[in-house]
Amino acid sequence: MSLAVVSGRAPFACFVSALHPCGRRSFRRALGMYRKMLLPRDRTAEDLEGKGTVILWFRNDLRLHDNATLTMANTGSALLPVYVFDPRLFGSESGKSQLWGFSKTGPIRTRFLVESVENLRKNLMSLQSKLIVRVGKPEEVIAELARSVQSENNPVTVMASKEAAFEERRVEHRLTRNLLEIEGPSGPPELKLAWEGTLHHLRDLPFNPKNTTPPVFTQYRKIIEVSASVRPELPSLTKLKPLPSVEVDAGTMPTLDSLTDEVQPPEDERSVLKFKGGEDAALERIDNWIWKQDLLRKYKEIRNGSGTAEFSSKLSSWLALGCISPRRVHANVKKYEEERVADENTYWLIFELITRDFFRWMMVKEDTRLFAWKGYSQLANLGQRHRGGSSGGTSWGAARDLDFAKVPASDEDIQNLAKWIKGETGVPFVDAGMRELRATGFMSNRLRQNVASFLIHDLAFPDWRAGAEYFESALIDHDVAANYGNWAYIAGVGSDPQGGRRFNMVLQAQTYDGDATFTKLWCPELKQIPGGMCHQIFKMDDSELEEYGVRLGKDYPRSIAQVKDFKYGKKDVNPGGGKQFDSRNNRGPHGQKRDKGRKRR
Numbered sequence: 001m002s003l004a005v006v007s008g009r010a011p012f013a014c015f016v017s018a019l020h021p022c023g024r025r026s027f028r029r030a031l032g033m034y035r036k037m038l039l040p041r042d043r044t045a046e047d048l049e050g051k052g053t054v055i056l057w058f059r060n061d062l063r064l065h066d067n068a069t070l071t072m073a074n075t076g077s078a079l080l081p082v083y084v085f086d087p088r089l090f091g092s093e094s095g096k097s098q099l100w101g102f103s104k105t106g107p108i109r110t111r112f113l114v115e116s117v118e119n120l121r122k123n124l125m126s127l128q129s130k131l132i133v134r135v136g137k138p139e140e141v142i143a144e145l146a147r148s149v150q151s152e153n154n155p156v157t158v159m160a161s162k163e164a165a166f167e168e169r170r171v172e173h174r175l176t177r178n179l180l181e182i183e184g185p186s187g188p189p190e191l192k193l194a195w196e197g198t199l200h201h202l203r204d205l206p207f208n209p210k211n212t213t214p215p216v217f218t219q220y221r222k223i224i225e226v227s228a229s230v231r232p233e234l235p236s237l238t239k240l241k242p243l244p245s246v247e248v249d250a251g252t253m254p255t256l257d258s259l260t261d262e263v264q265p266p267e268d269e270r271s272v273l274k275f276k277g278g279e280d281a282a283l284e285r286i287d288n289w290i291w292k293q294d295l296l297r298k299y300k301e302i303r304n305g306s307g308t309a310e311f312s313s314k315l316s317s318w319l320a321l322g323c324i325s326p327r328r329v330h331a332n333v334k335k336y337e338e339e340r341v342a343d344e345n346t347y348w349l350i351f352e353l354i355t356r357d358f359f360r361w362m363m364v365k366e367d368t369r370l371f372a373w374k375g376y377s378q379l380a381n382l383g384q385r386h387r388g389g390s391s392g393g394t395s396w397g398a399a400r401d402l403d404f405a406k407v408p409a410s411d412e413d414i415q416n417l418a419k420w421i422k423g424e425t426g427v428p429f430v431d432a433g434m435r436e437l438r439a440t441g442f443m444s445n446r447l448r449q450n451v452a453s454f455l456i457h458d459l460a461f462p463d464w465r466a467g468a469e470y471f472e473s474a475l476i477d478h479d480v481a482a483n484y485g486n487w488a489y490i491a492g493v494g495s496d497p498q499g500g501r502r503f504n505m506v507l508q509a510q511t512y513d514g515d516a517t518f519t520k521l522w523c524p525e526l527k528q529i530p531g532g533m534c535h536q537i538f539k540m541d542d543s544e545l546e547e548y549g550v551r552l553g554k555d556y557p558r559s560i561a562q563v564k565d566f567k568y569g570k571k572d573v574n575p576g577g578g579k580q581f582d583s584r585n586n587r588g589p590h591g592q593k594r595d596k597g598r599k600r601r
Contacts, residue, residue: 052078052155053076053079053080053150053155053157054078054156056069056073056079056080057142058117058120058160059168059322060161060163061197062083062120062322063120063282063323064236064237065233065283065328066325067234068234069160069161070237071237072159073159074240075241076157078241078242078244079240079243080145080149080243080248081124081129082131082132082133082134082141082142083117083120083133084133084138084142085133085134085136085254086137087135087136087259088137090259090260095260097473099463099465099469100466100469100470102472106262106441107256107264107265108265109473109474109475109476110256111256111264112275112277112441112476114253114254114256116318117131117277118253118278119277119278120278120279124240127237127239127240128239128240129243130250132145133251133253133254134251135258137171138171138175139177139178142175143175143178146158146182147182149244150185151185151246152185154185154244154246155184155189156189157189157190158175158179158189159192159193159194160172160192160193161195161196161322162193164360164364165481175191176191196325197322197360198356198357198360198361199354200224200229200230204231205361206224206227209361209365212365215362215495216497220358221351221354224354230330231327232331233325233328268439270439270521270522272306272311275314275317275476277317277323278323279318279324282315282324285313285314285315286324286328286329286332289313289314290313290332291336296333296349297345299312299345299346299349300345300348301345303348303445304512306433306446306447306512306513306518312445317477319477320478329349329353333346356482359481359485362481363485370484370488371465372493373403373407373493375491375493376493377494377496377499406463407462407463409463413461416459417455417466419557420455420467421470423435423522424557425561426557426558426561428509428526428535429447429506429508429519430450432447432513432518432521432522433448433451435523437471437475441474441475442477446512449490449503450503450508451467452491453490453501454561455467456490456491456500457502458502458561459560464487464488464490464493468483468487471487506536509532513532516529516531516532516535519535523556525550526548526556528548529545529548530548
């Protein structure tokens with residue numbers, strides 16, 4: 001099955017009528033008002049024509065191809081590309097997550113980012129331009145650059161891509177305020193923003209994302225596939241406007257040690273792929289995986305596997321930083337369908353891009369509620385119980401709201417969180433995934449769902465956001481909307497009409513790593529256990545394990561989960577992979593009595 005995109009007024013009107021009983025006219029008026037609010041300074045390229053120097057502030061759009069922000073910025077008289085490493089995002093005390101204290105950008109993701117910026121600098125130089133690199137707060141650094149390059153006959157405009165998350169928007173607002181303090185020949189420098197990062201453009205959506213993004217993905221997908229089209233890629237630029245006449249020092253690339261105080265782990269030979277940051281590596285990956293290896297042909301069949309580079313496209317790391325555009329991926333899929341085959345495999349890669357967009361629009365709609373303990377699901381908010389906790393110092397400006405505070409956790413909870421992070425839970429499939437993540441910054445999508453379910457449901461950790469914050473630090477492909485949206489989904493407080501997903505670890509391991517090749521790769525202590533028997537290590541007694549050189553508690557940890565939670569050999573009762581999580585009972589993050597009757601080893 002190939003993706004069908006239908007254009008025209010009839011389908012649009014149909015869905016508008018269904019979603020907005022007030023009628024199309026009121027809806028379009030409201031939609032237009034919202035888009036102006038979300039993108040107050042979104043302009044066309046013609047608006048910058050001949051208007052002096054444009055400072056192009058690169059953010060999560062680190063590429064030259066199909067870059068709307070670059071295309072618009074290149075219409076000024078001069079162009080000054082800039083990237084700013086914000087110390088608030090790295091391993092110092094200011095760069096720690098607000099609740100559980102993880103580095104917002106861990107060492108592996110930091111390395112990938114530095115590589116991506118270095119590659120951008122190289123590619124800009126090939127077009128006779130250069131990238132100004134600074135370390136500091138962007139709202140201060142960009143304003144100071146605007147002040148330094150502005151002159152009586154040279155007005156300055158700052159151009160950047162628009163971000164949807166709260167902290168990034170706050171930086172935009174502070175930069176706007178700082179620019180207003182600069183006197184210019186035609187008034188203060190202006191910050192202009194372009195929408196980037198999604199497959200479907202904001203202005204092409206058949207609904208108001210602020211108010212009426214469908215709360216369930218299936219509803220969203222059906223609307224998008226019928227009533228929205230993907231814009232064609234923008235032509236690649238072969239020439240950039242000259243640098244401003246005022247000389248600006250290019251700056252040196254920061255070292256990893258200067259950005260983060262965490263130790264950079266050595267490259268692990270078990271990594272499924274040598275992830276190299278930058279546009280060049282992204283384009284090489286899509287060329288190899290889709291065209292040379294012809295792996296798109298069986299994508300749906302193999303995408304849930306772990307342990308090799310072939311199982312999935314693994315483009316998410318480059319998409320997260322904008323080293324490749326989702327439209328470039330989409331264009332390659334459509335070309336593949338025309339030249340080779342169009343079926344459910346090709347559709348499924350587009351499906352993944354649509355899913356990625358969905359979480360972005362949900363973040364636009366829910367804003368800071370994406371980071372709330374009780375989440376944004378209507379189901380999750382039914383019968384929500386009051387809880388205690390410290391409300392100090394949240395990033396979202398909601399310190400008085402306990403739902404944004406850190407949830408109290410017992411000493412046992414904290415110990416189990418540490419074991420989960422290190423891959424020492426005693427559950428082989430979970431441990432393998434967590435060890436891979438810690439060593440390489442990558443983990444398959446299927447394993448992400450499993451380890452999240454394990455922390456939330458099997459370990460009953462009181463705050464699902466601890467897992468989300470650790471993923472934010474560790475994953476090289478971290479995307480704030482997708483990461484927190486998926487964790488909320490598993491916890492039953494996000495976009496899931498079934499109230500959460502609990503996965504059966506044994507069944508999942510048997511299904512996606514039946515012979516335990518991946519598990520034993522990362523848990524070599526278990527390599528002597530025949531086949532996939534290690535997935536059911538809980539059923540083996542100590543004497544049997546010793547025959548295979550395994551002593552629980554010495555060679556490999558005993559399980560810290562409740563053994564009876566594993567239902568061996570039974571099929572999952574829902575697509576999520578096991579017993580459903582219900583926010584209205586005493587299980588998981590919403591139950592005051594979650595410890596009642598719980599036993600652990």
